[in-house]
Amino acid sequence: MKICLLGNNLTNFVLANILLKKKISIDIISQTSHPVFKNTVRTIAISNKNFNFLKKNIKGMKNLGWPTEKIKIFSEKSKSAELFEFKNKNQNNFYLLKYSEIYELLKKNKLLNLITLKNYNYDSIKKKNYNLIINSEINNQITKKFFQKKIEKNYGSFAHTAIINHKKIINNIAIQIFTNNGPLAFLPLSNNQTSIVFSNKSSRLIDKKKLLMTINRYNNKYKISKISEVESFNIKFSVLRNYVYKNILSFGDLIHKVHPLAGQGFNMTIRDIKSLSDILDENINLGIDDGEIIAKKFQEKNKHLNFIYGLGIDSINTFFKFDSQLNYNLSGPIFKILKGNKLLNNYATFLSN
Template sequence: MSFIKLTQRINRKSQIYNCLSQYFFGTATYKGKPYYDVVISGCGPVGAGFACALSNSPYFQRTSKDESKSILILDNQKPPKIEEVSLNQTPDQRVYSISGSSQKFLQSIGAWNLLDHKRIGKTEQMQVWESNGQGYLKFHLSESQQDSNLGLLMENNNIVAAIVKRLEELDQVEFAIPDSIEKFEDSQENDNIQLIQLKSGKQVYARLVVGSDGRYSAVKEKKGIPTYGWMYNQMGVVCSIKTTKATKNTAYQRYLEGGPLAILPLWDDYSSIVWSVPPYQYEELMKLSDEAFLNELNHALCKPSIMDTPTLALTPEANKSDFTSPPIVTQICNKRLAFPLAQLQSRRYIDKNVALIGDAAHSIHPHAGQGVNMGFNDAVALANIVIKNKRVGHNIGDIISLQEYENQAKLFNYANAISMEFIKKMYELPGPFAFIRNVGANIINNNSFLKENFMKVASHHPLAPSSYEWESQN
């Protein structure tokens, strides 16, 4: 028998075996073990968003209900249900400022309409000032932009629950929760596919394993991908508060000696805080009673600045100060949580049959609220490339196929990390530099051209992907 005939016979045999196995067990198999195109470790906003992007593409959709699913998603914890999110009176402590690009992404995967919209805060004005001078920056929408916003404020739970609901509607993903990756087995005989041992004892094959399992990513650790960067000597303290409704829909950020304090307006009187503080202050703040913590917050927001700086009005209108006094915090609504702040980058975002997205690939200081926006950009860039490769028949886990993702995502994330680091460092400069910074802030504040361009870049970063392969019909 010729070699070709023998291979054809083996292929036919394995196809028959796959068909029977799909029929009886509902799963495609390879060498007797379940097989998936993509296994995603981590069903947070970024991993779930990526799974949803693929599920929207015809290249990852089943033609019939009997056919097995080509995507498996693993998580240690059950994702929230949107009905439970809506029932909760108090906001989730983890709140993100969602950029225009991220809004478009959520719309394109069909999760937008499933969010609980009553819980979304809309930023119409943003004020940035400091305790070390009188300079401030105030961003607001022009008359013609009243239907727009400077970022939407959304709870982590609301986002994850809406995406998971959309995944359930699309029904193209198999969930294995709770389960996670125990180890990567050597699939020596076939380099194009990865054998994975799961904690549940199951073994599965995947063409591509996506690590979206957060900063302490198991995928990154088990693949031995190094991380570089540094820990800031700071913790981010988060919780929900109620405030007086001084100026509705205004987000505030005050740079204090220990780090920035942000107040993000949600619905009714609710807001969320992110307070970056050094370890000694973190320990003190976490020990305080709610009442004492409330007093600390009001003091941090309202204490007078320690230095006078000229206002430098460049136009007659600019002489009228539009500084808005921050609202008064009236109630602490839930437990304070904290997370260590860091500037971290994975040395590589890809490996053979592996890609990292979201916090698994990078994390930055939350002072510009870009963490999850950068993660969504990774999800878009990777989904675009995986769908393109699947369409033309390339192996989606091949390192050369994945290289384009790494190049695109790193360019965007490095540019973002450098600009965020620059702003952070600027606000840390002491003494005479603080004077120059305050004067600089006033110059920018009086220049509407500069401010409009800052707002444009924050909403739709020029390096962020703007087209979605899953919307393409070919």
């Protein structure tokens, strides 16, 4: 079987490493040879179950990732006493990894075949006779022609991310604070480094001086010695209406983008990768290599789940945004009732996996 992955991105590097284990011929085709995540300070949180999947399928993954035991939720009104705490019994809640470190690991696979092809289109890819074409590149001609219909919500705000260096501490608890200006997350990266994600309600960009001022306003844990440059990106909720055109399957950020407050963006993609991997196994065992059949099976199995899940994350953001206008008088009583609720904690774990 011959599969083409369109886009020089982290999704395709993970997917390629997993599919190559199945003895499938894989090409990664991109308009540029320079991945956007090579020197980024961005990090990704991967749930315990999804991290185990990656460790099982990608050599060297076990050497990456910083474990976090629990997540504590605070609000502007309740900075000292958490509203809620998420933790998994006898296992870590999630692992935090640097984009750049994952890229450096994944690119070591000698079986990877990277092809740079500027301004490619459907006809030029079709001539290569791939069974299945998986497209996760947002700005190519194929996306512009066949995959533009979306359900989309622009939050009119930016997420700002940076890494702080600090005095060495036991650093295994993530903190999410719903401030009046938007969610602020402290995500442990090591005992002396922590990743910061601030989803500011404003549409203005901020520099590291202003971000550090925001951090210091809510930080009572870290003695900060240094902050990296700040990277910012527009926040959108987006789901593609149709994943498939003939034997082309849209994938990754092209089919779903969610608010970063829940840290679930790449977890959704890993779940998609697991699902596609299973579908490929089933079809290969049956001797089926028809890419259109495989693409349609993936859409049938995952499209509605991705939409519901993305809508759920959007609802969480909407709730806390509304709650901030009420001085957090809504979330306080609700979480007081739910605090310690094992069912809610188990459900949150189920969703993240």
